[in-house]
Amino acid sequence: MKFVNMQDILLEKLGWNAFFEANFFPYKEKGFAAGRVAIEHRKAYRLYTELGELSAEAAGKMFYEACGAEDLPAVGDWVVIRPLLDEKKAVIHAVLPRKSKFSRKAAGDNTDEQIVATNVDTVFLVSSLNQDLNLRRIERYLTLAWESGATPVIVLNKTDLCDNVEECRDAVESVALGVAIHTVSAVAEEGMAELATYLQNNSTVAFLGSSGVGKSSLINKLLGEEYFKIGEIREADDRGRHITTHRELVLVPSGGLVIDTPGMRELQLWEGAEGLQEVFEDIERFAADCRFNDCQHESEPGCAVLAALEKGEISSERYGHYKKLQKELAFLHRKQDQHAQLEEKRKWKAIHRSVRKQLKQKYK
Ligand code: GDP
Ligand code: ZN
Numbered sequence: 001m002k003f004v005n006m007q008d009i010l011l012e013k014l015g016w017n018a019f020f021e022a023n024f025f026p027y028k029e030k031g032f033a034a035g036r037v038a039i040e041h042r043k044a045y046r047l048y049t050e051l052g053e054l055s056a057e058a059a060g061k062m063f064y065e066a067c068g069a070e071d072l073p074a075v076g077d078w079v080v081i082r083p084l085l086d087e088k089k090a091v092i093h094a095v096l097p098r099k100s101k102f103s104r105k106a107a108g109d110n111t112d113e114q115i116v117a118t119n120v121d122t123v124f125l126v127s128s129l130n131q132d133l134n135l136r137r138i139e140r141y142l143t144l145a146w147e148s149g150a151t152p153v154i155v156l157n158k159t160d161l162c163d164n165v166e167e168c169r170d171a172v173e174s175v176a177l178g179v180a181i182h183t184v185s186a187v188a189e190e191g192m193a194e195l196a197t198y199l200q201n202n203s204t205v206a207f208l209g210s211s212g213v214g215k216s217s218l219i220n221k222l223l224g225e226e227y228f229k230i231g232e233i234r235e236a237d238d239r240g241r242h243i244t245t246h247r248e249l250v251l252v253p254s255g256g257l258v259i260d261t262p263g264m265r266e267l268q269l270w271e272g273a274e275g276l277q278e279v280f281e282d283i284e285r286f287a288a289d290c291r292f293n294d295c296q297h298e299s300e301p302g303c304a305v306l307a308a309l310e311k312g313e314i315s316s317e318r319y320g321h322y323k324k325l326q327k328e329l330a331f332l333h334r335k336q337d338q339h340a341q342l343e344e345k346r347k348w349k350a351i352h353r354s355v356r357k358q359l360k361q362k363y364k
Contacts (some may be wrong), residue, residue: 014048015119015204015257020078023096027080035090036119037077038249045073047090048249051083056090064350069115070103071095075248075261076118076204100149102206104267116263117206120150122198126209126218127155127172129162129183135175141208142176144267150206153198154181157214160188186217196222199256204249206259208267211325219260223252280322283314297323 010016014036024034035047035054043063045056056079058072066072073079073095080094102123103115125141127133138154145152154176159165165183172181184191195218198205205222207215248261283305287295291302297319299306308314 011050013202013251013255015121015202016078019099020096024078024080027094032080032093033083033090034096035079035081035092036249037073037075037079038247040073040075040248043072045079045092046247047079047081047092048251049081049083049090051085052088054081054083054088054090056081056092058092062093064353068113070113074101074115074118075263076120076259078119098149102144102148102150102264102267114263116267117259117261119204120148120206120259121203123148123150123152123206123208124155124195124198124215124218125152126157126207126213126215128210128213129156129158129165129168133168133171135171137210138172139175142179144208152176152179154179155195155209155218156181156183157186157218159183159185159190184218186214186221189221192218192221196254199252199254199258202256204257204259206264208264211265212321215260219258222258223250224254280318280325283308283318283322286314296326 011034016034016036020034024032027034033049033051035049035056037045038048038053039046043058045058047054047056058066063072073092077098078096079092080096081090081092083090098118100118100120101115102117102120103113123145125138125145127138133156142152154172156165156168156172162168169181169183182191182194184195186192199222207219209215248259250258250260252258286304286308287297289304290297290300292300295303295305297303297305305314305319309316309319
């Protein structure tokens with residue numbers, strides 16, 4: 001199966017429908033075209049359009065009038081564009097109203113919203129049947145999903161590793177009344193056809209779930225080919241170097257779209273941050289006895305976690321998982337600080353610019 005030839009793509013295949021058509025109408029009259037955001041990277045965008053794949057930037061006016069990320073394009077968005085076909089580029093003039101939106105408020109003073117995916121029709125809340133199934137966590141994901149406007153569907157993966165599938169399913173049902181639940185196995189290829197039905201009618205599906213539950217495996221199976229091969233694109237960066245980037249909105253060859261953005265993966269981590277203690281209760285109990293409050297449990301003297309690891313009271317697998325999650329969270333915190341600093345810079349630049357403009361007018 002080859003990657004879908006973008007030249008043959010109609011907007012419907014990209015998820016366009018009457019809702020977007022109605023909102024697009026005033027722009028259509030003025031000769032604008034529409035496109036859907038497949039990648040967002042530092043305010044540069046890659047779009048799917050009827051004219052093929054185009055790289056794009058937001059029009060200056062739109063960019064400077066934006067009050068926050070909320071007003072700028074995000075992956076999944078339908079945008080109003082002026083194509084510059086000779087250059088295979090487009091300028092984005094507006095974002096059409098969203099049918100659904102996954103976002104999170106940045107922590108600290110940074111009240112800006114970070115949008116991680118939009119116009120998702122169905123969100124698969126994926127859990128693994130082999131780890132202790134965490135009902136509280138499923139409840140949190142359900143809350144996130146309901147807030148987003150997308151329809152949640154619970155996916156319990158790895159049936160091949162579980163001998164009490166029905167019991168687990170009943171337990172989940174008790175906290176998720178009225179929500180569809182599917183028990184599947186990406187490895188044994190069980191229940192995949194049921195999941196594929198959610199892609200019908202050119203629907204957009206996204207995934208939420210902790211690291212390791214099998215999201216990538218499920219996406220691979222749904223796409224019918226190695227996702228990473230389908231999604232990869234090579235292009236020149238601003239210095240002309242070749243870099244490999246990844247489409248975050250992927251067209252499934254048999255119809256429908258899958259959104260898999262780093263932001264979506266972070267969302268579950270942030271959700272996990274508060275749950276870290278709960279999920280790793282066993283390890284956190286030892287950590288309370290470490291000599292240093294800020295012990296990283298790596299090589300510090302008097303580390304109770306390492307001692308427990310040595311005595312076999314914590315398995316090395318579980319310790320590895322704990323460290324991995326901690327590292328990812330630390331990385332996210334750093335990245336968020338950077339993001340906040342950049343936003344601050346941008347705001348000040350805009351203020352300086354408007355002050356200069358006022359001064360110029362005053363002393364003209
Ligand atoms: P992600 O972090 O949620 O994207 O999870 P991955 O797709 O990377 O899967 C994590 C691990 O679980 C990998 O080693 C997969 O091979 C394994 N895995 C995924 N689905 C299944 C399944 O249905 N059964 C079994 N036994 N293993 C699975
Ligand atoms: Zn320690």
